[in-house]
Amino acid sequence: MLKQLSRLLLSCLLAWWASGLFPLARAEEPRLLTGETPFSPQHLALLDDATLNAVCMIGPRVLYAVGEQGVIRKSEDAGQTWRFLPSPVTCRWHSLCFLTDRIGWIAGGNLTVDGRESRGCLLQTLDGGESWTVQSPLEMGMLHAVRFFDMQHGIVCGESTASGLAGIWRTSDGGKTWQGMQSAEPMQWRTGAFSLNGGGVVAGSRGRVALVGGNRILVDRSLTESYRGIRSLTLDETAAGWMVGDGGLVRYSPAGAAWQDPPGALPAELKTLYDFRAVARVEQSVWLAGHPGSAIWMSQDGGRTWQARATGGTVPLNSLHFADSLHGCAVGELGTILLTSDGGLTWSNAARQTRRLALLQFSPRASESSFLLTARYAGHAGYRVGIVALCDNPLAATNLDRVAEDLRLQQGVNLTGGHVGRASWALPLDLPELDLRRESLLARWNRSTDDQLADLVLSHLVRDLRVYRPDVVVIDLPPENDQASQLMRSALDNAIRAAGDSTWLVEQQQYAALGPWKVPRVFERSRIGRGGEVLLESDDYLAGLDQSARMAAGPAYLQLHGSLTALPSAESFQLVNRSDLPGPLRLADLFTGIILAPGGAARRATFIEESPRSQAGAALAREQRNFSALVRTRLHDEQQAAQMIAQLNQVVGRSPGSQAVQQLLELAEQYRRNAQWDYYDAVLMQAIENYPDEPATGLAAVQLLQLWTSREMTQLRLSNRNTSVVSRQIDSARLSEELEAFLSEATEEPASQVIVPVVREESRAAALTPGSKLERSAWESTWQQRALVVYRFLERTSPELARGPDVQLPLASLYRDRGARLGVQGVFQQYLHDSGRDEKDRSLLQQFAEVEFWLQSRAGITPRRYLPCYAVSQAPYLDGLLSDECWQQADEIRLRVASRFSAAGLESLERPIVMLGYDAEYFYLAGSFPRHPALPVELPRREGRRHDADLTGQDRLQIAIDLDRDYQSSLVLEVDQRGFTRDTCWLDAGWDPEWFVACQGDERHWRVELAIPLAELSRERPVRANETWGLSVSRILPGIGVQSWGEQQGDVPERASFGVLQFR
Incomplete structure (x- = not known):
């Protein structure tokens, strides 16, 4: 009965979603905030010691400073007193630019609740910070630098996004619209300096520097700082500039020439002592500051001689700005503000308090x-x-x-x-x-x-x-x-x-x-x-x-x-x-x-005090503790787990929305670990239905959409589903009609309509044959329908999430599975930018898009991320020798060094070989791997083998098969030099397929032959002509690097690991 109740709940929730009976949250519109907004004492305390990231002086008397926790500060008396300015949004501010003491912009952003993406934010004021307007298109990532040249023309740079890989955007209409520059790979710029002609320099982590001119970005290869990040830049109208960064990095460029050491050397000890974060320049005077903030280095002769000037504090400084050669300001951690009126010879603390940490x-x-x-x-x-x-x-x-x-x-x-x-x-x-x-x-x-x-x-x-x-x-x-x-x-x-x-x-x-x-x-x-x-x-x-x-x-x-x-x-x-x-x-x-x-x-x-509110909060915390204990005791019991689902509203509903969603996410994670997918669904659905306005609800929606569109997880769930305790009335005709109507208009905005669940569940006893074709089709169609409803929910409540690749690529796989060609094209069309570039210089998503369009037309050059797999006339004999006729005729796939961080010398070693084939029963793979001299040799052995062995520390082959090309979920199979194996199905480590391995080796090479039953991989058997999977093939060398067909960096498959495998 409890299982019936839980499944009834699943269907009811779907009906509520589709019928629109719960409120849909709206994305926050840009707001104009005017007048004084009172800050609470608690908020003022938080702002008072918030880290300051940037400062700007407009003449010697007017100063603005911004930083973490959304803090915006202003002084109108040369920094002697400061006040906090209210803002319409709370962001992490990193940069500011003012044309006058009244007109300016501040730039920053925030991260999504799961830290996977960043969102940029730009504010403009026309009245000296008394009011602000938001100018932030969805495609911007977190911003680290802003420069406006006049009221119309400006440029910002920062973190990349899926639609703005270059991380640089320009405007020519005062910030109403922004155009992103193009790049083949994601860029993370932490600083930028721009001249009045719109050209400039951007820089970031690991010593990356690029020149910006027009719509082009040219990476500067003259620097070899592979590990030290560049934190600050300054550039004048002659293109002369300075840059500073980690490890005492200081470079200068005289009048646009190549970056070089300053004219006068700084002490060598600074390389292990300082991480510079800020540089400022006025005529021949240059100032450097950073971590530690106990001294600011200065030169009065263009960098020929240097001296350190004590600040009186110690905490790091993040930004320097000088109004002229005498008046300057430095800001940094713990709300530190330092002032000088003698060109940096002496510094005073505006807070008149030297701060430090209590706990590190x-x-x-x-x-x-x-x-x-x-x-x-x-x-x-x-x-x-x-x-x-x-x-x-x-x-x-x-x-x-x-x-x-x-x-x-x-x-x-x-x-x-x-x-x-x-x-x-x-x-x-x-x-x-x-x-x-x-x-x-x-x-x-x-x-x-x-x-x-x-x-x-x-x-x-x-x-x-x-x-x-x-x-x-x-x-x-x-x-x-x-x-x-x-x-x-x-x-x-x-x-x-x-x-x-x-x-x-x-x-x-x-x-x-x-x-x-x-x-x-x-x-x-x-x-x-x-x-x-x-x-x-x-x-x-x-x-x-x-x-x-x-x-x-x-x-x-x-x-x-x-x-x-x-x-x-x-x-x-x-x-x-x-x-x-x-x-x-x-x-x-x-x-x-x-x-x-x-x-x-x-x-x-x-300001901690006992009050009725705190007593209520303590009581709520006790309830939440008891609920967590209840979860731990009931989780593994099927009936009690279902009962807990039915009681969720009663238990969680008394918490504030953000806490309620967190409890639901924690519970869902417990069900995920136990592979209790029906309950996982139900919990996340409650988060969406009851708390649509909470930011973390978008995370729940994305997780559900990815699960419901994943062919790998669908197969796994259907293979274990027992359906004999509940009756289901399936209206297949209406299901097909509704889905096809939506899918045929996949590139258009769908009309709002009521969607009734296609699988209705009742609590009376009845049975269908478990695993019957009708049953499997009904569940799969229902999950796909739910995914479309969730996508509509995301479009309305979190359009930035709906437009991201974590949603768009699974959505394309759903369209593809339903035969909605226009829907697939609509998804991938947005990733096509500059097709005139060499393929290696195109972005990852553009490469995926080009493969998809090429598969439909077969026009042009075969894409690099495409791999044909040919049928074998005779199955190989699995002995690990690779001497069978099928391998003699097979094309060799040479794995290359994938990680840009790989150990020196890996590129010069012999490259591994992998070969593929298939027949009506099996997918075959063979590989030969030269041993690396830094890794211990372990010869293959039969004794001690067990399923899902610990392969940590072992030289191994990793194969990931993405059946639906959502580039999110995959079947992962691994075998190491000993012949030990491990396999997982995306979120479920309990997937236990039967597959066959032969492993041989000597002191110079180790070899494997694999035969994987197609029935274990795909419900289609035999494989259809031209069936296409995503495929990743990588060799993991612990502590050394990765050799891969794709571009895998670590020891788990990632989006860049995959190409396309097609059976021919």
């Missing part, structure tokens, strides 16, 4: 940061808290639409009320499983630091401690097999001792005015919540945020992981070093016995 967390990776900690001590108690991620993980952003990890880390910190979120540039984890191999890891890091690994790591860690001067430092307990974490833990132990010793790294005092800092307390964090003297539970109620720690930290974990899987139930902290007080001390929290007054140097003003 060192995390090996950004994804391992504790946002429970930030929510508890920053958001709730007001302590100033920062996170430093010690390793850079570019593989976390290899998908086309993935935002760089440092932006997501800062977003997570902002969401939990924290202050500093920074990812190191010097220690990349940019090769698959690099962190598991110590020798490869050290070799990689020595290359990235120019063989100065030990000196640079120690200098950076000691610098951070002396800059932020925390009372509490939190470090991680390193896992046993994590070489990166173990190396970082050892380095941190040394750095904590050295930071408090004035005889260590004396150059930091000499060149940056950084004195020693002895850390009072050091805690070791256990992410499993066991042991330790202080326990932080996710269900703890935080009165300062009026919610539990779990609810407060959840959005931050979504930013770094795209889901709530990493949100821990508890974390424990063990005191490992204490110098503040002698004798034993019973710890209630990390700050027991440390007095930090609200409003002081290390703590913002806090």
